[in-house]
Amino acid sequence: xxxxxxxxxxxxxxxxxxxxxxxxxxxxxxxxxxxxxxxxxxxxxxxxxxxxxxxxxxxxxxxxxxxxxxxxxxxxxxxxxxxxxxxxxxxxxxxxxxxxxxxxxxxxxxxxxxxxxxxxxxxxxxxxxxxxxxxxxxxxxxxxxxxxxxxxxxxxxxxxxxx
Amino acid sequence: xxxxxxxxxxxxxxxxxxxxxxxxxxxxxxxxxxxxxxxxxxxxxxxxxxxxxxxxxxxxxxxxxxxxxxxxxxxxxxxxxxxxxxxxxxxxxxxxxxxxxxxxxxxxxxxxxxxxxxxxxxxxxxxxxxxxxxxxxxxxxxxxxxxxxxxxxxxxxxxxxxxxxxxxxxxxxxxxxxxxxxxxxxxxxxxxxxxxxxxxxxxxxxxxxxxxxxxxxxxxxxxxxxxxxxxxxxxxxxxxxxxxxxxxxxxxxxxxxxxxxxxxxxxxxxxxxxxxxxxxxxxxxxxxxxxxxxxxxxxxxxxxxxxxxxxxxxxxxxxxxxxxxxxxxxxxxxx
Amino acid sequence: xxxxxxxxxxxxxxxxxxxxxxxxxxxxxxxxxxxxxxxxxxxxxxxxxxxxxxxxxxxxxxxxxxxxxxxxxxxxxxxxxxxxxxxxxxxxxxxxxxxxxxxxxxxxxxxxxxxxxxxxxxxxxxxxxxxxxxxxxxxxxxxxxxxxxxxxxxxxxxxxxxxxxxxxxxxxxxxxxxxxxxxxxxxxxxxxxxxxxxxxxxxxxxxxxxxxxxxxxxxxxxxxxxxxxxxxxxxxxxxxxxxxxxxxxxxxxxxxxxxxxxxxxxxxxxxxxxxxxxxxxxxxxxxxxxxxxxxxxxxxxxxxxxxxxxxxxxxxxxxxxxxxxxxxxxxxxxxxxxxxxxxxxxxxxxxxxxxxxxxxxxxxxxxxxxxxxxxxxxxxxxxxxxxxxxxxxxxxxxxxxxxxxxxxxxxxxxxxxxxxxxxxxxxxxxxxxxxxx
Numbered sequence: 001x002x003x004x005x006x007x008x009x010x011x012x013x014x015x016x017x018x019x020x021x022x023x024x025x026x027x028x029x030x031x032x033x034x035x036x037x038x039x040x041x042x043x044x045x046x047x048x049x050x051x052x053x054x055x056x057x058x059x060x061x062x063x064x065x066x067x068x069x070x071x072x073x074x075x076x077x078x079x080x081x082x083x084x085x086x087x088x089x090x091x092x093x094x095x096x097x098x099x100x101x102x103x104x105x106x107x108x109x110x111x112x113x114x115x116x117x118x119x120x121x122x123x124x125x126x127x128x129x130x131x132x133x134x135x136x137x138x139x140x141x142x143x144x145x146x147x148x149x150x151x152x153x154x155x156x157x158x159x160x161x162x163x
Numbered sequence: 164x165x166x167x168x169x170x171x172x173x174x175x176x177x178x179x180x181x182x183x184x185x186x187x188x189x190x191x192x193x194x195x196x197x198x199x200x201x202x203x204x205x206x207x208x209x210x211x212x213x214x215x216x217x218x219x220x221x222x223x224x225x226x227x228x229x230x231x232x233x234x235x236x237x238x239x240x241x242x243x244x245x246x247x248x249x250x251x252x253x254x255x256x257x258x259x260x261x262x263x264x265x266x267x268x269x270x271x272x273x274x275x276x277x278x279x280x281x282x283x284x285x286x287x288x289x290x291x292x293x294x295x296x297x298x299x300x301x302x303x304x305x306x307x308x309x310x311x312x313x314x315x316x317x318x319x320x321x322x323x324x325x326x327x328x329x330x331x332x333x334x335x336x337x338x339x340x341x342x343x344x345x346x347x348x349x350x351x352x353x354x355x356x357x358x359x360x361x362x363x364x365x366x367x368x369x370x371x372x373x374x375x376x377x378x379x380x381x382x383x384x385x386x387x388x389x390x391x392x393x394x395x396x397x398x399x400x401x402x403x404x405x406x407x408x409x410x411x412x413x414x415x416x417x418x419x420x421x422x423x424x425x426x427x428x429x430x431x432x433x434x435x436x437x438x439x440x441x442x443x444x445x446x447x448x449x450x451x452x453x454x455x456x457x458x459x460x461x462x463x464x465x466x467x468x469x470x471x472x473x474x475x476x477x478x479x480x481x482x483x484x485x486x487x488x489x490x491x492x493x494x495x496x497x498x
Numbered sequence: 499x500x501x502x503x504x505x506x507x508x509x510x511x512x513x514x515x516x517x518x519x520x521x522x523x524x525x526x527x528x529x530x531x532x533x534x535x536x537x538x539x540x541x542x543x544x545x546x547x548x549x550x551x552x553x554x555x556x557x558x559x560x561x562x563x564x565x566x567x568x569x570x571x572x573x574x575x576x577x578x579x580x581x582x583x584x585x586x587x588x589x590x591x592x593x594x595x596x597x598x599x600x601x602x603x604x605x606x607x608x609x610x611x612x613x614x615x616x617x618x619x620x621x622x623x624x625x626x627x628x629x630x631x632x633x634x635x636x637x638x639x640x641x642x643x644x645x646x647x648x649x650x651x652x653x654x655x656x657x658x659x660x661x662x663x664x665x666x667x668x669x670x671x672x673x674x675x676x677x678x679x680x681x682x683x684x685x686x687x688x689x690x691x692x693x694x695x696x697x698x699x700x701x702x703x704x705x706x707x708x709x710x711x712x713x714x715x716x717x718x719x720x721x722x723x724x725x726x727x728x729x730x731x732x733x734x735x736x737x738x739x740x741x742x743x744x745x746x747x748x749x750x751x752x753x754x755x756x757x758x759x760x761x762x763x764x765x766x767x768x769x770x771x772x773x774x775x776x777x778x779x780x781x782x783x784x785x786x787x788x789x790x791x792x793x794x795x796x797x798x799x800x801x802x803x804x805x806x807x808x809x810x811x812x813x814x815x816x817x818x819x820x821x822x823x824x825x826x827x828x829x830x831x832x833x834x835x836x837x838x839x840x841x842x843x844x845x846x847x848x849x850x851x852x853x854x855x856x857x858x859x860x861x862x863x864x865x866x867x868x869x870x871x872x873x874x875x876x877x878x879x880x881x882x883x884x885x886x887x888x889x890x891x892x893x894x895x896x897x898x899x900x901x902x903x904x905x906x907x908x909x910x911x912x913x914x915x916x917x918x919x920x921x922x923x924x925x926x927x928x929x930x931x932x933x934x935x
Contacts, residue, residue: 141430222503352914408682
């Protein structure tokens with residue numbers, strides 16, 4: 001039996017039919033076709049599927065799609081400006097943090113959510129805050145420094161997230 | 164109590180397949196406005212080959228890398244690449260792109276010479292423009308050449324290849340073989356803290372100095388280096404798919420909950436990278452490979468640092484807390 | 499003047515796509531109507547397949563195809579083509595693909611897998627490479643457990659490297675230092691798991707969006723498996739979500755491609771994380787035994803290394819790794835008298851794949867820890883022993899190549915300065931460029 005799910009996706013009212021056991025990640029990638037949330041483990045371990053659910057960063061492989069009815073889901077597509085980049089995106093790009101890039105969408109989402117909660121973090125807090133996101137290329141140092149530079153204002157004010 | 168230790172390691176690493184014989188081919192051509200299309204099928208898995216191809220082509224053609232595109236997409240359109248492996252992309256794929264760009268320069272010079280009514284030998288090329296040596300004002304830009312060639316029905320395409328030679332069979336008596344003579348070098352110092360009550364090892368600081376020849380893109384090379392450090396920490400301290408091997412292959416770790424790869428929290432406080440650029444006379448622009456060398460020094464340097472800290476050798480990696488603690492206890496019992 | 503040329507800190511070519519999620523990886527490629535492929539894997543370390551019955555699975559709803567080894571045009575593949583696309587009579591490791599299903603949905607594919615009846619006879623397996631070397635060990639493969647190397651016109655069980663006179667070297671030594679080092683099973687663990695999307699295009703060409711490290715590297719191999727000419731297949735590669743060597747071994751292309759050829763429909767096959775861990779190639783174990791002869795002044799006068807590479811169940815890239823390791827295992831040290839005996843043995847575990855640094859970083863781990871033990875034996879510092887034995891310009895590699903643009907000494911000096919490690923003047927003044935001994 002499929003379940004109807006009505007939710008707001010990146011500002012657009014969206015209606016889909018899902019199997020009850022389908023995860024939000026599977027719904028986004030396989031039904032809607034948004035592939036910015038990546039699937040690295042489908043197990044809540046790697047963080048590459050991180051999206052915002054009602055303003056909170058979640059690993060979308062650990063959320064059942066059927067439970068997001070009436071909620072707001074924002075993927076990386078929803079925070080990327082029409083032209084240019086957010087400060088975090090800009091910092092990751094300019095400081096060469098992504099290597100293969102597969103963890104990067106999740107990293108942008110996690111870092112964005114983290115800085116909203118903690119706009120003036122120490123390096124230790126950044127590392128702890130992002131430690132749920134794995135990067136096998138090992139770009140952690142550049143990611144962490146980029147987040148710090150954003151927090152320090154080197155990439156301008158952190159703009160309001162679009163809903 | 165926390166005990167501090169320091170370890171060092173020095174390594175070298177060849178570029179290209181062992182025994183050679185792994186060619187790459189490339190093409191470089193122009194759109195009608197003089198922007199550039201490079202083709203080579205090297206897969207990009209994060210190593211940064213796309214930048215290497217574009218930056219090397221920009222260097223040869225004397226143009227802005229931003230006007231260059233790379234087609235590495237598929238086996239119908241992209242020129243042959245042997246593989247992404249063996250730290251070969253920068254040297255061999257990059258070398259093929261460099262040669263193809265040089266070939267395009269010669270073809271541009273010949274075409275412009277014909278248009279200008281002089282011989283190719285009378286032409287020179289610099290900064291995206293072919294011109295008459297004796298009268299540098301007289302010349303054609305890449306855009307002018309490409310426009311005239313394209314709409315005049317002439318195909319201008321630079322062709323290039325790179326072949327590192329192929330080894331003869333090994334000498335049966337000595338095992339001697341032409342393995343590889345294009346070598347990168349690196350040395351690392353690691354500072355660790357070992358808790359002698361829990362066996363937990365924390366990598367505090369890492370310093371590494373690499374010779375990867377001419378560094379084509381320092382930002383990417385740093386990325387490789389710190390990434391290699393992180394992967395090396397995993398190899399030294401955490402990673403083991405079958406902890407009961409060789410007795411059994413069970414339990415076998417099947418997810419990131421059980422198979423521990425380094426996280427943000429496992430990175431050193433200082434991860435300092437420097438380059439000693441000793442150009443290779445054969446490598447394109449003096450470059451050497453780097454992708455795998457950066458994943459060599461960490462395990463021995465960390466194991467050497469653990470010995471410096473607590474006086475035990477962990478000869479079977481990974482140096483898990485259990486192994487370190489067991490070794491410390493055995494040492495204490497022996498004393 | 500070139501801009502953004504060699505030496506520039508140019509941002510990543512496709513970095514915009516990485517930070518915005520616009521970069522498309524093989525696992526992101528979708529095709530309407532694509533069937534989902536799932537693979538039945540052997541639950542034993544070693545077994546004999548007595549029978550396979552796919553008749554019920556084929557009748558399951560949504561199922562378009564169920565294949566076993568008999569359905570594969572040519573069932574052998576890999577760099578050394580001894581691997582089986584789908585298991586033959588004897589399976590060799592837990593997780594080996596036995597049968598594959600293509601169905602309309604993931605759930606239907608999994609339901610069909612459960613209906614495939616396989617009768618196994620579990621057989622004794624061997625995991626320990628040293629046990630596997632013994633004559634009475636369980637046989638991993640019919641050719642025998644010990645890998646045979648081509649030496650001249652003969653096949654021999656050991657790859658040897660010989661330089662100088664090892665006995666003379668040991669006789670000159672003041673200390674003999676011995677060590678034994680072991681490397682475990684290590685997984686590449688790229689964050690994107692291996693994936694293929696296969697379909698027939700408008701020209702009847704089999705198109706594979708593949709997470710391969712070399713679109714041309716696998717083409718000849720797959721041309722064999724599918725029995726197709728190269729221009730009837732098109733590999734689409736480009737960008738991989740990490741790989742670290744795993745993409746040099748085919749995990750999904752062969753099966754996805756065959757199912758697309760047989761069903762005429764697009765087929766999507768992506769490994770789960772569990773499959774990637776348990777059934778893809780891995781960095782298989784190594785054992786190194788090193789015996790060094792060292793003079794009081796820290797000079798290594800002789801080095802003997804015995805290498806045993808545990809290749810796993812199939813050759814894959816193990817032979818290549820073993821050959822490369824033999825050339826480089828003695829490290830960036832000038833050693834006049836050297837003997838390397840390298841062996842490779844098959845065991846019942848996933849096959850030896852290439853993992854970043856493969857064959858080399860494992861050897862240099864052993865060799866670089868051993869060097870510290872040498873230093874301790876003669877009472878000098880770990881830094882000193884590296885300067886004393888370092889390669890210089892014009893030295894020969896252990897396999898006989900002449901070295902150029904050598905930087906052992908300079909990188910040591912460089913890192914010592916960075917880490918504020920004090921060096922004697924004689925080491926500060928040393929150069930890799932001095933004439934070879």
